Amino acid sequence: MDNSKFVVLLIAGFCVPSTSLQNAFFFISEAMTWDDAFLYCVSHYIDLAQILSLDNVTTMMATPTNGYTGEAWIGLYNDFSEWTWLNGQPLTYYNWRDSKQGKLNGNELCVAIGNRGLWEANTCSLLKYPICYDGLDYQIGPKKMSWNKSKAYCNSQNSTLAYVPNEAEDLRIHHLMPDESVGWIGLYQAEVWVWSKPGGNFSFQNWRIGQPDNRDVDSCVAAQVSDGTWFDEGCTEKQLPFFCSGDAANKNRKITVKMKVKSSADLEDPAVSAELVQQMQTAFAEQGLDVKLIWRTQPVKTQEQQQEKGNHKKRLRMYKHTHKLNL
Template identity: 40%
Template sequence: MDVFLVLLLLSAFCVPTASFPNIYYFVNENMTWDEANAYCIKEYLGLAQITYPENNTALVNTPAGVYTGKAWIGLHIDVGWAWLDGRPPTYYSWSPGQPLNTGPGYCVFTNYRGWYSVKCTEMLGFICFDGSDYIVNNTYVTWNEAKISCKNKNSTLAQILDVETFDKVRRVVDKEKEIWIGLSFSPVWFWSETQQISTFMNWKTGQPNNEFHCAAILVGDGTWTTEPCIKQYPFFCYAVYKSKKTVVSMNIQTDVDLENPDNQAALMQQLQATLAKQGVTDFKVTWTKQPVQKSRKKLDDACLNV
């Protein structure tokens, strides 16, 4: 019977959720947003980034003593062209010479040929998207009224993210018709360290108030508010969990020839199934055949017979 030494190299992230491997630290010192951000960059990675609901839960569950008030997170504001969901455009179809005007208070309409920027208070038709169809409404309204009207119909003011979508819109728009789309020059919230546009939001009712440019979390309930960046609050920093590796060795006594590739594959399947039940999926296996050793008693007997 052969004895094989099997070495398992196990590696994994020590994370509470697979969505974003962050760990949070509460710093109970009052600082402005900029001061808190500088502190977190120096001591950790930066102010807390929250990109999934699980992250928000993890942050709220981070020990903060008896504190339940506001604390800075790494969300702050900039302005630019943005779709209704906060994403900056990666595709544009401006008509020649456009956009003539940029800045807060300007929105975008389209006709058959391309896009134009005008004051959001202009009165135009609009186009909604209900998840499957683009629906033109010929009622003349402001951009904000168009947004609300689409929402009341369980749809959204159309977002044109690529040329294929614009082709679909063109098919339902009269050639000379001017209609609002869901693009405006508006505040964009993004994370300080990663510079990612925030797609997950957990604003308190009535927020965000885009008059203020920095965001805080209410530790008591996990909702977010906008605050003047010069206010002083405690804050949350974040870091990334490190991966760890563990080597596990075991001796296997078997009559099966593990040098045979078919037998190796069968053993691998058994190990994978066993480890998967324990939540381990990332591992490497090596094995070596151990020399057969005589027992200590047999060695002692051999010495006595010399």
């Protein structure tokens, strides 16, 4: 016996959005790098989510995530605009070792001086001697440390990492440096946080305490779903779920799917159909889709009903053909 049923399955609310129609967020559970998440959102929605206010934070936290409470990418990332001194002065004098050194590079953020007085851009985590300046004299720190720790060390000595405004000051440092040694100065690439969608305002910030702290690599921002605070993470080093932004009117849909289900179980039994719906709903949830399924059985047509349907199609084709000839 062919125990089968034609079923009409109504799927409502693909990627159920937040309540805002103009700035809806959609949670995508598949873990990707920030770059891949950005491409996905641009292709399927509008962009990665922009969090521009506390209201946006609340909206994001209210977006269904199927119980996920960890980090998820949003559309914020860092850019590097120009060389800047710690005291805020612009770069007017420089003594680069070669022409390549002065070019902005997201992985070479801090500047050191060698014993010949030539400057080189290095990854800030490298260990070099701090060169401190108290407004009168330069001092070389007792041991090598990273640029950030060098800055902290100089501050603890009531000084700052060296500001080198001209050739004369450059030569003073040159004569202080031990042979073959290299020391950090207070020049670094200014880090600017920007949104992936042009025009986003960065006046609102929601960093977790101690963040951002990932200065030595290209950084992108993830939000903690449980409290909305921000972390910076390596854009290509970590794969995370993410939030897209889009128009809720275009994403909150009802889709009707007709299928023929074969089973040895009694498909007329409400308990059986409820179990099948639950299994399908779980499968959707595993794909990051928060949907509501409605199961409706469609009776199989008798032979007479199928014959009448065929006759109706023939009459419809004849009507269209006759109408076309009469035009």
